[in-house]
Amino acid sequence: MHIAITGAAGFLGQRLIHRLLKRGELRGEPIRRLTLIDQSEAATPEAAGVEVVAQARDITAPGAFDALLDARPDVIYHLAAVVSSAAEADLDLGLAVNFDATRALLEGCRARGLAATRLVMASSVAAYGGELPEILDDMTALQPQNSYGTQKAMCELLINDYSRRGLVDGLVLRLPTIVIRPGRPNAAASSFASSILREPLNGEEAVCPVPTELELFVMSPETVVAALLHGAEVDGEAIGAFRAFMLPGITVSVAEMIATLREVAGPTAVERIRHDPDPRIQAIVGSWPTRFHTRRAEALGFPRDTDFREIVEAFRVASTS
Amino acid sequence: MHIAITGAAGFLGQRLIHRLLKRGELRGEPIRRLTLIDQSEAATPEAAGVEVVAQARDITAPGAFDALLDARPDVIYHLAAVVSSAAEADLDLGLAVNFDATRALLEGCRARGLAATRLVMASSVAAYGGELPEILDDMTALQPQNSYGTQKAMCELLINDYSRRGLVDGLVLRLPTIVIRPGRPNAAASSFASSILREPLNGEEAVCPVPTELELFVMSPETVVAALLHGAEVDGEAIGAFRAFMLPGITVSVAEMIATLREVAGPTAVERIRHDPDPRIQAIVGSWPTRFHTRRAEALGFPRDTDFREIVEAFRVASTS
Numbered sequence: 238m239h240i241a242i243t244g245a246a247g248f249l250g251q252r253l254i255h256r257l258l259k260r261g262e263l264r265g266e267p268i269r270r271l272t273l274i275d276q277s278e279a280a281t282p283e284a285a286g287v288e289v290v291a292q293a294r295d296i297t298a299p300g301a302f303d304a305l306l307d308a309r310p311d312v313i314y315h316l317a318a319v320v321s322s323a324a325e326a327d328l329d330l331g332l333a334v335n336f337d338a339t340r341a342l343l344e345g346c347r348a349r350g351l352a353a354t355r356l357v358m359a360s361s362v363a364a365y366g367g368e369l370p371e372i373l374d375d376m377t378a379l380q381p382q383n384s385y386g387t388q389k390a391m392c393e394l395l396i397n398d399y400s401r402r403g404l405v406d407g408l409v410l411r412l413p414t415i416v417i418r419p420g421r422p423n424a425a426a427s428s429f430a431s432s433i434l435r436e437p438l439n440g441e442e443a444v445c446p447v448p449t450e451l452e453l454f455v456m457s458p459e460t461v462v463a464a465l466l467h468g469a470e471v472d473g474e475a476i477g478a479f480r481a482f483m484l485p486g487i488t489v490s491v492a493e494m495i496a497t498l499r500e501v502a503g504p505t506a507v508e509r510i511r512h513d514p515d516p517r518i519q520a521i522v523g524s525w526p527t528r529f530h531t532r533r534a535e536a537l538g539f540p541r542d543t544d545f546r547e548i549v550e551a552f553r554v555a556s557t558s
Numbered sequence: 559m560h561i562a563i564t565g566a567a568g569f570l571g572q573r574l575i576h577r578l579l580k581r582g583e584l585r586g587e588p589i590r591r592l593t594l595i596d597q598s599e600a601a602t603p604e605a606a607g608v609e610v611v612a613q614a615r616d617i618t619a620p621g622a623f624d625a626l627l628d629a630r631p632d633v634i635y636h637l638a639a640v641v642s643s644a645a646e647a648d649l650d651l652g653l654a655v656n657f658d659a660t661r662a663l664l665e666g667c668r669a670r671g672l673a674a675t676r677l678v679m680a681s682s683v684a685a686y687g688g689e690l691p692e693i694l695d696d697m698t699a700l701q702p703q704n705s706y707g708t709q710k711a712m713c714e715l716l717i718n719d720y721s722r723r724g725l726v727d728g729l730v731l732r733l734p735t736i737v738i739r740p741g742r743p744n745a746a747a748s749s750f751a752s753s754i755l756r757e758p759l760n761g762e763e764a765v766c767p768v769p770t771e772l773e774l775f776v777m778s779p780e781t782v783v784a785a786l787l788h789g790a791e792v793d794g795e796a797i798g799a800f801r802a803f804m805l806p807g808i809t810v811s812v813a814e815m816i817a818t819l820r821e822v823a824g825p826t827a828v829e830r831i832r833h834d835p836d837p838r839i840q841a842i843v844g845s846w847p848t849r850f851h852t853r854r855a856e857a858l859g860f861p862r863d864t865d866f867r868e869i870v871e872a873f874r875v876a877s878t879s
């Protein structure tokens with residue numbers, strides 16, 4: 238089993254690598270080789286019996302995928318991307334990294350006859366927009382209101398078409414908001430969703446910029462990684478008529494998140510949250526859909542977090558161990 | 559008023575040109591100039607006071623749109639495309655003509671600051687697919703099951719994003735099946751839909767390859783052209799969160815089409831239809847959606863055919879005059 242990962246130095250890439258090496262197999266076959274691509278140097282962990290090759294490469298450069306594809310990987314995780322704010326600030330950069338590089342990857346697979354290679358890409362809830370129904374489902378239109386979501390939606394269509402034509406075996410998973418991300422608060426509008434739990438659990442102050450009634454559709458990092466693994470293993474024939482769908486997140490309000498924090502870490506933790514409304518963040522996050530019937534993902538056996546308390550407990554265990 | 563038309567030598571391009579010249583104005587302004595692009599030589603009609611420039615050009619060639627865009631048209635109709643069967647037979651050609659050329663056109667508008675130029679493009683019912691609901695609406699997902707529909711859907715997303723960013727004033731109209739097309743039967747799966755009316759009205763034989771219960775979602779050529787005109791005039795602000803939607807066709811069964819033929823042209827006309835089932839055509843056409851709530855188009859005032867009999871009458875008048 239040879240697995241290639243683009244964006245391997247990123248948050249999900251790193252977690253996925255560790256989980257793959259710990260597991261040692263994918264699709265019932267021992268992992269013999271990992272090829273890692275990122276523009277930043279990806280950390281290359283050691284693992285007995287696994288050849289790990291890290292390539293520092295800009296995926297927008299001509300031929301960036303040649304070495305990777307010449308080695309005919311069985312599974313490709315395509316995770317390299319510029320995030321929402323960067324794609325909005327620079328249309329050319331977003332199109333080049335998020336769309337053109339994906340197309341080049343597809344063309345590379347086609348040119349080498351990698352019809353059986355499973356290509357798993359991460360899309361996003363940011364691809365939704367417009368006059369959404371109260372509960373979304375697998376047939377809700379993608380009408381993105383940002384360039385990042387537009388580029389992701391275009392990739393979904395192209396991967397679906399290349400898969401339908403038998404040129405590659407593609408699958409695109411739309412990820413919910415990931416909570417709890419480790420690390421520091423960042424510029425992402427959703428940063429607070431991890432911050433209001435992570436910082437208090439670490440004994441630090443956090444700012445909550447939204448009303449506590451606001452809801453989010455979330456998935457834990459562990460479950461996202463489990464979904465990526467499942468995405469490599471799920472039967473291509475079973476996927477159905479379109480090769481992209483939303484993963485089964487859970488809907489939680491900020492109030493429920495804070496109540497869970499109280500249960501897990503007590504009232505002092507909750508007192509570390511300062512409420513400081515920010516209409517800009519409220520407007521962005523408040524426009525994201527939060528209720529989905531994720532029938533396709535469930536029928537295919539994709540995992541779901543069972544309850545929010547487990548997410549918080551798991552983070553506490555991980556950060557104190 | 560300067561209007562540019564790509565695909566000007568095609569079926570809709572030619573009809574649009576004649577209607578524009580007959581009308582003499584668009585958005586209340588006299589038409590002074592028409593720039594026509596097509597790879598085939600477009601017929602250039604004479605009209606007093608209108609400068610008509612025809613450019614024989616392959617729109618996939620570098621700089622193909624330069625002369626057109628340098629002249630800063632007020633309205634661009636982007637109708638050049640390779641049709642469904644050609645795009646399915648040749649993925650590269652479909653991507654180059656249907657997608658890359660559209661992107662080049664958008665980039666050309668952006669580079670020249672043509673933010674106020676209304677770009678009207680034609681998309682298609684072929685962009686729909688997958689597990690569709692019984693009645694589709696403006697929020698039904700595009701999950702195309704063919705490369706042509708994939709390329710049209712990608713253009714919709716890109717035009718929406720360029721419009722949202724204020725780089726152009728775009729609008730994409732998804733067209734129903736056009737009935738009655740003049741001319742001869744062709745390789746299109748929907749060819750019979752025009753043929754079973756047109757040939758009998760012209761005293762010729764026609765073949766009906768589908769069961770008469772089969773339904774279609776149709777629009778007359780006159781109404782499509784009226785919709786294209788309206789597409790140039792509708793207020794950009796009013797369009798809403800997504801710059802693409804389905805036009806209001808009408809749902810008719812083949813049995814109703816034949817009954818209308820009988821009303822208009824009598825039983826001898828109907829006897830000219832030979833029923834010869836073709837499972838391949840049945841499978842393709844039977845998968846097309848036929849029932850839509852086209853709320854966005856209706857709210858914006860797009861025209862609809864009032865009844866099927868009028869479509870047949872109009873064709874008879876046109877072809878005997």
Ligand SMILES: NC(=O)c1ccc[n+]([C@@H]2O[C@H](COP(=O)([O-])OP(=O)(O)OC[C@H]3O[C@@H](n4cnc5c(N)ncnc54)[C@H](O)[C@@H]3O)[C@@H](O)[C@H]2O)c1
Binds near residue numbers: 244246249294297
């Ligand atoms: N984390 C989330 O909440 C979330 C949600 C939805 C979707 N996604 C998607 O999941 C994927 C991974 O997300 P993440 O959180 O790990 O992101 P991340 O930003 O941590 O990682 C992305 C990686 O891509 C690399 N990259 C960017 N441009 C590159 C280029 N031109 N050449 C080579 N490498 C380049 C970056 O160096 C980075 O290491 C992305 O596709 C992202 O869009 C993430």
Ligand SMILES: NC(=O)c1ccc[n+]([C@@H]2O[C@H](COP(=O)([O-])OP(=O)(O)OC[C@H]3O[C@@H](n4cnc5c(N)ncnc54)[C@H](O)[C@@H]3O)[C@@H](O)[C@H]2O)c1
Binds near residue numbers: 596639
């Ligand atoms: N007629 C329909 O039933 C229907 C339905 C849905 C959508 N559409 C869309 O409406 C538009 C017009 O349709 P039509 O019926 O007039 O099609 P058509 O085939 O009659 O006209 C298309 C024109 O595009 C030109 N063209 C193709 N490739 C070109 C290239 N590389 N460079 C320059 N010109 C090129 C062709 O020469 C042709 O004149 C198309 O975008 C089509 O996809 C049509």
